[in-house]
Amino acid sequence: MWSKLSIDMEKLEIKKEPIEKEYKELGGRALIAQYLIRNVPPTCDPLGSENQLVICNTIFAGTKLTTAHRLSIGGKSPLTGGIKESNAGGNAAYQLANQGIKMVVVKNIPKEKGLWFAHIDSKGNVSLEDANIYKGINNYEFVEKINERYGDKVAVISIGIGGERLYKSASIQVTEFNSNHPSRAAARGGLGSLMGSKCLKAIVIENPVEKYKVEYADEGKFNESCLKFNKMIAAGAKKDPFHNFGTISTIEATGANGILPVDNFSGKLFPEYQEVGVNKFMTNLSARGGRNKIPCQPGCVIQCSNCYNDKDGKYLTSGFEYETIALFGPNCHISDLDAIAQMDRICDNLGVDTIETANAIAMCMESGKINWGDSEAVISLLKEMEDGTEFGNLIGNGCEAVGKHLGVERIPVVKHQALAGYDPRNTKGTGITYATSPMGADHTAGLTMGRAFEDAGRTAQAYVSNKLQVAICFSDSMMCLFAFAHAANNLPLLGELVASLYGGEADFSRVAAMGVKTLLTERQYNKMAGMTIEDDRLPGFFYKDKSFATGSKFDINDYELEVLFDF
Amino acid sequence: MITVNNREINYKIGMSVYDALQESGESINNMTLVVVDEKVIALDKLKDEILNNGMNIKLLHIVSGG
Ligand code: SF4
Numbered sequence: 113m114w115s116k117l118s119i120d121m122e123k124l125e126i127k128k129e130p131i132e133k134e135y136k137e138l139g140g141r142a143l144i145a146q147y148l149i150r151n152v153p154p155t156c157d158p159l160g161s162e163n164q165l166v167i168c169n170t171i172f173a174g175t176k177l178t179t180a181h182r183l184s185i186g187g188k189s190p191l192t193g194g195i196k197e198s199n200a201g202g203n204a205a206y207q208l209a210n211q212g213i214k215m216v217v218v219k220n221i222p223k224e225k226g227l228w229f230a231h232i233d234s235k236g237n238v239s240l241e242d243a244n245i246y247k248g249i250n251n252y253e254f255v256e257k258i259n260e261r262y263g264d265k266v267a268v269i270s271i272g273i274g275g276e277r278l279y280k281s282a283s284i285q286v287t288e289f290n291s292n293h294p295s296r297a298a299a300r301g302g303l304g305s306l307m308g309s310k311c312l313k314a315i316v317i318e319n320p321v322e323k324y325k326v327e328y329a330d331e332g333k334f335n336e337s338c339l340k341f342n343k344m345i346a347a348g349a350k351k352d353p354f355h356n357f358g359t360i361s362t363i364e365a366t367g368a369n370g371i372l373p374v375d376n377f378s379g380k381l382f383p384e385y386q387e388v389g390v391n392k393f394m395t396n397l398s399a400r401g402g403r404n405k406i407p408c409q410p411g412c413v414i415q416c417s418n419c420y421n422d423k424d425g426k427y428l429t430s431g432f433e434y435e436t437i438a439l440f441g442p443n444c445h446i447s448d449l450d451a452i453a454q455m456d457r458i459c460d461n462l463g464v465d466t467i468e469t470a471n472a473i474a475m476c477m478e479s480g481k482i483n484w485g486d487s488e489a490v491i492s493l494l495k496e497m498e499d500g501t502e503f504g505n506l507i508g509n510g511c512e513a514v515g516k517h518l519g520v521e522r523i524p525v526v527k528h529q530a531l532a533g534y535d536p537r538n539t540k541g542t543g544i545t546y547a548t549s550p551m552g553a554d555h556t557a558g559l560t561m562g563r564a565f566e567d568a569g570r571t572a573q574a575y576v577s578n579k580l581q582v583a584i585c586f587s588d589s590m591m592c593l594f595a596f597a598h599a600a601n602n603l604p605l606l607g608e609l610v611a612s613l614y615g616g617e618a619d620f621s622r623v624a625a626m627g628v629k630t631l632l633t634e635r636q637y638n639k640m641a642g643m644t645i646e647d648d649r650l651p652g653f654f655y656k657d658k659s660f661a662t663g664s665k666f667d668i669n670d671y672e673l674e675v676l677f678d679f
Numbered sequence: 680m681i682t683v684n685n686r687e688i689n690y691k692i693g694m695s696v697y698d699a700l701q702e703s704g705e706s707i708n709n710m711t712l713v714v715v716d717e718k719v720i721a722l723d724k725l726k727d728e729i730l731n732n733g734m735n736i737k738l739l740h741i742v743s744g745g
Contacts, residue, residue, distance in 0.1 A: 368723065390719045
């Protein structure tokens with residue numbers, strides 16, 4: 113039976129116990145929603161003792177289903193003040209599954225100051241270790257030290273100084289499969305500061321001597337469906353730009369049609385977008401010994417990750433993604449891919465969300481504090497974060513904090529969380545998702561860009577956003593979103609997989625119902641936390657100012673947003 | 680010969696990427712990446728990009744956001 117690890121930071125003890133019956137068949141985002149609504153008071157202080165950090169595996173953990181080892185992390189968000197689930201690739205979910213651990217909860221805060229890390233050894237013993245020697249050490253150096261101490265087969269979930277300083281933009285970093293670089297991030301919503309508030313620096317998971325064996329309702333049937341599923345995803349991957357180049361390929365589409373944000377979501381086009389596009393990226397990779405087609409977790413057939421080296425061929429960053437490139441790039445009027453890669457590395461190292469941080473930097477440019485396109489000034493501001501200057505700490509608290517401080521009018525946030533790399537005036541369904549998702553402005557919650565119905569009018573946009581938001585709720589409970597994108601043509605197969613694993617009806621409707629239940633639970637949680645329909649809105653300037661690229665405004669009215677989830 | 684998504688079509692001197700796509704009957708939209716010998720061609724440059732005999736065109740479709 114799957115285990116749950118409860119880490120009590122007040123008592124400084126860890127308990128390993130069988131997972132409760134009600135969570136047995138859940139995973140990922142669905143599990144987090146159900147756990148939080150039962151166990152974490154929605155009105156609690158996100159950095160206080162009542163909040164809990166929940167880290168869990170997906171429904172298909174421990175199986176051979178491709179991308180099933182996605183790590184979900186949740187809690188009441190220090191940034192949005194609402195419910196939060198943020199997921200990451202890497203090797204930690206796989207290693208937890210090998211240890212037979214479905215879920216880790218971190219409760220309470222220590223009575224005395226200090227820093228600890230949780231250690232799960234190769235025999236499955238768990239302990240809390242003193243981490244004071246690692247205080248103030250960032251993610252890359254921390255992982256190196258942990259590798260020296262425990263070997264390089266461990267998986268590490270850690271925070272940098274962003275989390276230690278309780279920055280609202282703080283991420284939780286996860287080591288990537290094979291390379292061990294802490295470059296995979298559960299980045300959104302400031303969950304790193306929640307982990308920091310618990311004084312937990314890391315969770316270190318060793319490879320177990322004996323691997324946990326999953327219990328199947330019908331193992332033969334599961335293996336059959338799993339093979340079918342994996343073949344389907346592998347076939348889709350061949351024609352997927354993410355497999356061929358990585359997520360950077362998104363820029364080739366968004367750059368041409370006004371979806372790529374430019375100069376703080378000004379609505380302008382960025383004619384040099386291909387300077388930060390695929391051709392430049394691939395040329396740099398091959399000239400400098402970098403690589404693409406890297407799986408961030410074992411068994412991924414899409415393999416969208418990469419390893420990007422600097423001009424001298426020295427490792428600079430990995431998991432170098434579209435969002436980071438779009439937001440530190442064109443949205444800050446920067447077209448130097450190497451400079452953006454350096455910013456990505458700094459953010460991963462400090463443990464801060466690149467989306468939140470890049471938007472905060474755009475606030476500095478909009479206000480005139482630094483010039484548009486000045487990458488050196490950006491690096492200096494990131495250095496201020498590292499040094500913990502007053503302004504550096506302000507940047508650490510995200511886009512809204514910086515924008516308000518500098519008197520900026522156009523602050524691109526929803527529920528206090530900065531927008532990802534898509535201008536909602538030119539992908540309105542995505543704008544509806546940004547506005548209404550319980551997660552705040554989050555592209556992974558239901559990105560409608562590129563769907564056939566994109567030009568089909570407002571009702572269709574709302575319909576697609578609604579449908580995708582439900583679908584992502586169950587996809588985030590099962591696998592990586594990029595695999596799910598290829599599974600959409602055979603959804604009944606998901607029902608078969610769930611039934612052969614847990615028993616019961618092989619019916620897709622149970623999967624869909626889990627998605628609906630998750631979304632409604634999250635919305636209920638936010639309501640209990642004090643959010644109202646007024647929080648389900650985009651910033652005013654998207655309704656008022658036209659996109660120069662297309663002439664379009666965000667014209668979905670309040671009523672259309674309000675009825676979106678009237679089931 | 681020009682290859683478009685593993686299908687061969689006849690090469691004609693001066694043929695552009697756009698012409699080859701027309702000839703092949705493959706459809707594209709604004710989420711398609713047109714890749715000619717591993718290089719991405721911007722969608723507004725398809726008519727300007729002249730092919731040489733033996734070139735390989737791959738059409739990739741973005742199915743989710745990065
Ligand atoms: S598709 Fe990319 S992000 Fe998803 S599991 Fe594979 S490598 Fe990781």
